[in-house]
Amino acid sequence: SIVMTQTPKFLLVSAGDRVTITCKASQSVSNDVAWYQQKPGQSPKLLIYYASNRYTGVPDRFTGSGYGTDFTFTISTVQAEDLAVYFCQQDYSSPYTFGGGTKLEIK
Amino acid sequence: QVQLKQSGPGLVQPSQSLSITCTVSGFSLTSYGVHWVRQSPGKGLEWLGVIWSGGSTDYNAAFISRLSISKDNSKSQVFFKMNSLQANDTAIYYCARNLHAMDYWGQGTSVTVSS
Numbered sequence: 001s002i003v004m005t006q007t008p009k010f011l012l013v014s015a016g017d018r019v020t021i022t023c024k025a026s027q028s029v030s031n032d033v034a035w036y037q038q039k040p041g042q043s044p045k046l047l048i049y050y051a052s053n054r055y056t057g058v059p060d061r062f063t064g065s066g067y068g069t070d071f072t073f074t075i076s077t078v079q080a081e082d083l084a085v086y087f088c089q090q091d092y093s094s095p096y097t098f099g100g101g102t103k104l105e106i107k
Numbered sequence: 108q109v110q111l112k113q114s115g116p117g118l119v120q121p122s123q124s125l126s127i128t129c130t131v132s133g134f135s136l137t138s139y140g141v142h143w144v145r146q147s148p149g150k151g152l153e154w155l156g157v158i159w160s161g162g163s164t165d166y167n168a169a170f171i172s173r174l175s176i177s178k179d180n181s182k183s184q185v186f187f188k189m190n191s192l193q194a195n196d197t198a199i200y201y202c203a204r205n206l207h208a209m210d211y212w213g214q215g216t217s218v219t220v221s222s
Contacts, residue, residue, distance in 0.1 A: 034207070043201060043213065044152070044209070046209060049208045049210075055207070089152075089208060094154075094157075095168070095169075096142070096157075097154060098153070100151050101151055
């Protein structure tokens with residue numbers, strides 16, 4: 001199985017800050033990486049697919065990049081409503097594994 | 108609009124089976140695959156399996172001996188069944204539509220395995 005190592009596990013930031021989360025795949029996954037946001041008590045929500053494509057309706061402060069084994073997810077200007085856990089996932093080969101998640105808290 | 112609504116038990120006895128139905132609307136199962144994912148505090152998000160639009164399935168090897176996914180296109184329903192549940196199968200189980208990864212998710216079914 002492909003292991004997705006996501007860092008950091010936890011972020012404490014202020015509104016307006018820039019946030020970067022990374023995901024490293026144990027082998028190349030081309031650009032088949034998605035990023036999800038899960039707010040407390042809700043199901044995950046797709047934000048980014050194919051590493052850098054923003055899903056319909058997702059604000060442009062959310063961006064993704066990367067190819068091969070190294071991927072980055074960025075929130076350019078964090079807002080209070082971005083309080084959530086963020087996950088990466090490889091969609092390249094079965095089993096379609098997830099990163100361990102990054103919990104984002106706002107000061 | 109696209110919706111996935113899950114129905115199933117919240118409590119399962121150890122060694123018993125879990126059955127969850129995912130009823131979809133706003134799209135056809137003949138055009139989209141549906142994944143199953145679970146989430147537990149100890150193991151995060153774990154992909155379990157998928158049924159593709161054509162009806163073929165792909166399972167996580169860790170569960171292949173006790174997992175079955177099927178569907179009824181005419182009823183817009185996907186059926187999830189896992190056998191021989193134990194305490195460490197306690198989790199929230201989700202169905203999710205496949206389009207550019209998992210673009211729509213069900214509300215989740217919280218399952219506790221306990222006697």
